[in-house]
Amino acid sequence: MGTKYTGNASEVRALDAYIKLMRAAESVTTRVSRSLQPYDLTVSQFGILETLMHLGQQHQNDLGEKLLKSSGNITLVVDNLEKRGLIVREKCLEDRRYVWVKLTSDGDKFIRDLFPKMVTIITESMIVLSPFELEKLGEYSKQVGQNAQKQCAKAS
Amino acid sequence: MGTKYTGNASEVRALDAYIKLMRAAESVTTRVSRSLQPYDLTVSQFGILETLMHLGQQHQNDLGEKLLKSSGNITLVVDNLEKRGLIVREKCLEDRRYVWVKLTSDGDKFIRDLFPKMVTIITESMIVLSPFELEKLGEYSKQVGQNAQKQCAKAS
DNA sequence: TTTTATTAAATTGATATTTAACTAACAAAT
DNA sequence: ATTTGTTAGTTAAATATCAATTTAATAAAA
Numbered sequence A, B: 001m002g003t004k005y006t007g008n009a010s011e012v013r014a015l016d017a018y019i020k021l022m023r024a025a026e027s028v029t030t031r032v033s034r035s036l037q038p039y040d041l042t043v044s045q046f047g048i049l050e051t052l053m054h055l056g057q058q059h060q061n062d063l064g065e066k067l068l069k070s071s072g073n074i075t076l077v078v079d080n081l082e083k084r085g086l087i088v089r090e091k092c093l094e095d096r097r098y099v100w101v102k103l104t105s106d107g108d109k110f111i112r113d114l115f116p117k118m119v120t121i122i123t124e125s126m127i128v129l130s131p132f133e134l135e136k137l138g139e140y141s142k143q144v145g146q147n148a149q150k151q152c153a154k155a156s
Numbered sequence C: 001t002t003t004t005a006t007t008a009a010a011t012t013g014a015t016a017t018t019t020a021a022c023t024a025a026c027a028a029a030t
Numbered sequence D: 001a002t003t004t005g006t007t008a009g010t011t012a013a014a015t016a017t018c019a020a021t022t023t024a025a026t027a028a029a030a
Helices: A009-039 A043-055 A060-067 A071-083 A105-126 A131-150 B009-039 B043-055 B060-067 B071-083 B105-126 B131-150
Strands: A087-091 A099-103 B087-091 B099-103
Touching: A009 A043, A009 A105, A009 B009, A009 B105, A009 B131, A043 A060, A043 A071, A043 A087, A043 A099, A043 A105, A060 A071, A060 A099, A071 A087, A099 A105, A105 B009, A105 B131, A131 B009, A131 B105, A131 B131, B009 B043, B009 B105, B043 B060, B043 B071, B043 B087, B043 B099, B043 B105, B060 B071, B060 B099, B071 B087, B099 B105
Parallel strands: none
Antiparallel strands: A087 A099, B087 B099
């Protein structure tokens, strides 16, 4: 939606901010994605590994909620990470509907090495803004995100 | 990346803003996607129709650049819109490497009717912010987006 | 002119993503 | 305890997405 829209003023403002927000997110995601390529990792795979590293073993359900992805999607991405030996699935004994997903020792080493590199990449993209501006960008984004989510709960 | 990262201060700020930016974009996209569902339209399909409505016929190449998508992706999405009779391809006579993509009269009617509805949806998500805040969100997003793109040109 | 290089689009192979079934396991309630 | 409902995960079908390759057409250079 790269074109000027001639509706009422508040729609024009909302649409303009929306377009810029989306482009920023897409551009940074592309940058991250390219940086993960040498490691044969997708952004989604990285997200799961990073979550497991910081929060420890998780149910697939929790991963889906934290990463805003559908359950079917988590199943597939976990499949691919498991094939590669970076994570393992383990039946939950207390409630056998659940599956624990945990890092293997290979996976743990891998993500602990990779994560700081990605932080650097992301910082390079964001650092054009001052600390104050970063703070405000985060604050405004959070409000928009929460509002949009309120209007539309994710499928599971 | 929903977890606190304990690197240096500027990395923490950058990462925090990044996470909120990404979540906002994902949440609004989900909202838009759900709203397009009754019309059997994806966000990408909507993007192409909207671009054609506002800018007139385009080469596939131009669509890819404007929408930040790969050429292979544009080929597929244009395929699906063409099957549905909303757009047509037309060989460019001056330079036969190019293909013109244009709205059919059905497609034109369709997108002219749909676009204002989507503007309303988007506005509903963004309007939690004041005019000033929307302005700033757009400005900061634009800077981040441009910076990220400078660091990483999209594939074509 | 013939070769070389570039560009647009299509194709292929792999992963992602969602929705909509579907199965399995647990919980509640009469 | 059986039915009823809910929840976690899987599977299938459709679309999306990219990178890499290929094909066709144009441009540049020798």
